[in-house]
Amino acid sequence: MTTFGFLATNGNSQVLISSKTKNLHFLGKATLYSTLQSHEGRGGIRRWAYRIDSTGTPVPFFSVPTADRYAIVRMTKVTGITWEIEVIRSGTSGSVPEVYVFTEITGQHRPTGAWGMQVLNEIDSTPAYDSRLKPLVVRGGTNVTPPYDPMTSLPTGLSPRYCSTNADGLFVPNNYSSTVVYNTNVTKPIVCYQSVAQTMRQVDVNESSERCWGFKVFGNCVGFEGKKSWDSHYWTFFRAGVSAEQSGPHSYINTGWISVDYGCRNEEKESDSFIGIGYDDDSSAAGNWPFSNLTINLTSVSLIVSDGVLYD
Amino acid sequence: MIKPYTIISTRQEVSGTGVDFSVTVRTMVDEPGFKDVKLSTSKSFIFVPEGEDIDNYLHNCLLNSGWIAQ
Numbered sequence: 001m002t003t004f005g006f007l008a009t010n011g012n013s014q015v016l017i018s019s020k021t022k023n024l025h026f027l028g029k030a031t032l033y034s035t036l037q038s039h040e041g042r043g044g045i046r047r048w049a050y051r052i053d054s055t056g057t058p059v060p061f062f063s064v065p066t067a068d069r070y071a072i073v074r075m076t077k078v079t080g081i082t083w084e085i086e087v088i089r090s091g092t093s094g095s096v097p098e099v100y101v102f103t104e105i106t107g108q109h110r111p112t113g114a115w116g117m118q119v120l121n122e123i124d125s126t127p128a129y130d131s132r133l134k135p136l137v138v139r140g141g142t143n144v145t146p147p148y149d150p151m152t153s154l155p156t157g158l159s160p161r162y163c164s165t166n167a168d169g170l171f172v173p174n175n176y177s178s179t180v181v182y183n184t185n186v187t188k189p190i191v192c193y194q195s196v197a198q199t200m201r202q203v204d205v206n207e208s209s210e211r212c213w214g215f216k217v218f219g220n221c222v223g224f225e226g227k228k229s230w231d232s233h234y235w236t237f238f239r240a241g242v243s244a245e246q247s248g249p250h251s252y253i254n255t256g257w258i259s260v261d262y263g264c265r266n267e268e269k270e271s272d273s274f275i276g277i278g279y280d281d282d283s284s285a286a287g288n289w290p291f292s293n294l295t296i297n298l299t300s301v302s303l304i305v306s307d308g309v310l311y312d
Numbered sequence: 313m314i315k316p317y318t319i320i321s322t323r324q325e326v327s328g329t330g331v332d333f334s335v336t337v338r339t340m341v342d343e344p345g346f347k348d349v350k351l352s353t354s355k356s357f358i359f360v361p362e363g364e365d366i367d368n369y370l371h372n373c374l375l376n377s378g379w380i381a382q
C-alpha cells in the first residue's frame with residue numbers, strides 16, 4: 001500500500017479524484033454517421049449509428065431531447081481508432097440525440113488552459129485527472145430494470161388470414177417502471193445507459209372452417225367436405241430503453257421498451273374429402289419456436305446522469 | 313364455470329408467472345347448400361405478477377383487451 005498520492009472525496013466519503021484510479025474526460029461528440037432504421041408504428045422506431053475516433057475505449061452518454069425512451073445497443077471498433085456507437089429511440093420525433101464521448105486521458109485530449117490541477121496515477125505516472133480537460137462530472141446514478149411485459153394490454157382484432165392486419169398500432173410498448181434520481185440539478189440531462197434486457201411478444205391467430213356440400217348425418221358430412229385453416233403469427237421484438245426528464249432538481253427516469261423489429265408469418269392449409277374418404281394430405285407441426293414470448297436478461301443495469309451544458 | 317380460455321403452460325419468472333394461453337371461438341354458419349363450422353383460435357402470453365391469482369388476472373386481461381366479452 002502506498003503512503004503518498006492524492007485522494008479527494010465528497011461529503012458522503014465517495015471518491016471524486018484518486019491517484020489510484022483513472023478519471024474519464026470529455027473527448028468530443030460523436031458524429032451522426034447514418035440512420036439505420038426508421039418506422040412510425042409500434043411506438044416509433046429509430047436507430048442511428050454515430051462515429052468517433054478514439055484511441056481509448058469510449059464511454060458514451062446520450063442527450064434526451066424528447067420524452068421518448070433511448071438506449072445504447074451496440075459499440076464496436078469499426079476500423080483503426082474509429083468506433084461506432086448505435087443508439088435506439090422510441091417515438092417518431094425528428095429530433096436526434098447528441099452523443100457525448102468520454103475516455104481516460106489520451107494524447108487526443110487537448111488542454112483548454114495553461115493552469116489547473118493535474119493528478120498523476122501513482123503506478124504509471126500517466127495523468128489520472130486534469131481539470132483543464134473537462135472531466136466527467138457525475139450528477140447522479142441509479143440501477144434500473146424494465147417491467148417484464150412491454151405492453152399493458154393484449155393486441156386484439158388480428159386477422160388469421162395472410163397477416164392482413166396492420167399491427168403497428170397494436171404492439172405499442174407502453175409499460176414502464178419509474179425511478180427518481182434526486183438532486184442531480186442538471187440543465188441538460190445526458191445519460192449513460194446500455195440496453196441489456198430483450199423481450200419478444202407474439203400473438204398466434206388461427207381460423208379453421210369445415211364446409212359440407214351435401215347433408216350431415218349424425219354430424220358426418222355426406223357429400224363433398226372441405227376443411228381449410230389459416231394461421232398468422234404476429235410478432236414484435238423489443239429492447240429496454242430509458243427516458244429522462246428533469247423537473248426542478250430531480251431527474252425522473254422511466255425504464256420501458258423500444259420496438260426494434262417486427263413481422264408476421266402466415267400459413268394456409270386445405271384438405272378435401274368425398275363421403276368421408278379423404279383425398280388430400282394433412283400436415284402437422286410441433287415443438288417450440290426458439291425465442292417466443294420471453295423476456296431475457298432482465299437484470300438491474302446502472303444508469304449515470306451528467307449535464308450536457310458542461311461539455312457543449 | 314366454463315372458462316373461456318385454456319392455459320397451455322405456465323413458467324416461473326422473476327417476480328411472477330409467465331402464462332401461455334389460448335382462446336377459441338366456435339361459430340356455426342347454416343346456409344342453404346352447406347353447413348359451415350368456423351373455429352377461431354388466438355394464442356398468446358401474459359405475465360402475471362407475484363401474488364395475483366392467475367385465472368382472475370388472465371380473465372380480466374382478456375376482458376379489458378376485448379379478447380372475450382363480458
